[in-house]
Amino acid sequence: xxxxxxxxxxPGQLVEHPDHPEWGWGQVQSAVGERVTVNFxxxxxxxxxxxxIALRLLPR
Numbered sequence: 001x002x003x004x005x006x007x008x009x010x011p012g013q014l015v016e017h018p019d020h021p022e023w024g025w026g027q028v029q030s031a032v033g034e035r036v037t038v039n040f041x042x043x044x045x046x047x048x049x050x051x052x053i054a055l056r057l058l059p060r
Contacts, residue, residue, distance in 0.1 A: 007031045007050040015055040
């Protein structure tokens with residue numbers, strides 16, 4: 001068994017949801033363990049389990 005999941009994402013980074021491109025880009029608001037809160041352009045704030053969804057990091 002492995003240890004707790006740790007997200008590599010940090011607040012302020014821009015990401016895209018691989019299954020919902022219509023949400024537009026999102027800015028990471030917080031990342032605690034696998035729980036990542038992202039504020040998307042067209043969807044608003046969404047809590048994502050980063051151990052299940054691999055958000056795509058966008059270049060700045």
